[in-house]
Amino acid sequence: MKGRHILLGVSGSVAACKAAELMTQLVRAGAEVVVIMTDGAQRFVTPVTFEALSRRPVITSLWKRTQFQEPAHVTLAEWTDLLVIAPATANVLGKLAHGLADDMLSCMALAVPRPPLIAPAMNVNMYNHPAVQDNIRLLKRRGCVFVGPVEGRLASGRVGLGRMADVKDIAKAVETALAPRRRAARR
Numbered sequence: 001m002k003g004r005h006i007l008l009g010v011s012g013s014v015a016a017c018k019a020a021e022l023m024t025q026l027v028r029a030g031a032e033v034v035v036i037m038t039d040g041a042q043r044f045v046t047p048v049t050f051e052a053l054s055r056r057p058v059i060t061s062l063w064k065r066t067q068f069q070e071p072a073h074v075t076l077a078e079w080t081d082l083l084v085i086a087p088a089t090a091n092v093l094g095k096l097a098h099g100l101a102d103d104m105l106s107c108m109a110l111a112v113p114r115p116p117l118i119a120p121a122m123n124v125n126m127y128n129h130p131a132v133q134d135n136i137r138l139l140k141r142r143g144c145v146f147v148g149p150v151e152g153r154l155a156s157g158r159v160g161l162g163r164m165a166d167v168k169d170i171a172k173a174v175e176t177a178l179a180p181r182r183r184a185a186r187r
């Protein structure tokens, strides 16, 4: 992962607090990580947490100037090797599936040519809703890689499928996604 450029999109779930640990693991593995937080994510964790851990400014709005050459969604899309969205809300999955682009993360998801790696997190009923399941199927057909969700205790206290995958499993999936593809062995 050394030297690889990762955009980490964080959206509005209780699991947003785990994204800081994911970012730390990716940075320790040698990746350069830029974080984009949705408005929803900023209700759960502050950008300061990510800024302190990554020592880089965090992108919190489509409309605020960044340290990247503007327009940042175009410049950053060219810089990025992989967009990782963890946690991904039902809202983000819907926007990605339908090509909506009303904030920096959803614009970036359209601007980065490679399909993103997505770690959803949500309540079990939200996850099982046919609209969410249809969106996931559509995104998978387009080449998006999904990690989790897994069964476990959810923010509501209920146990069910919807918990974000373990950070180490997401980091492993990122490493696999960024590994150079091996050519099929010749016979």
Ligand SMILES: Cc1cc2nc3c(=O)[nH]c(=O)nc-3n(C[C@H](O)[C@H](O)[C@H](O)COP(=O)(O)O)c2cc1C
Pocket: 010, 011, 012, 013, 014, 015, 038, 039, 040, 041, 088, 089, 090, 091, 092, 121, 122, 123, 126, 155
């Ligand atoms: C306490 C609380 C926890 C939430 N957890 C989740 C969640 O885990 N997954 C999800 O899809 N939505 C969750 N939501 C709803 C999202 O925050 C909401 O849909 C928001 O508009 C998402 O915005 P974003 O996708 O732009 O971050 C939660 C809301 C609240 C108030």
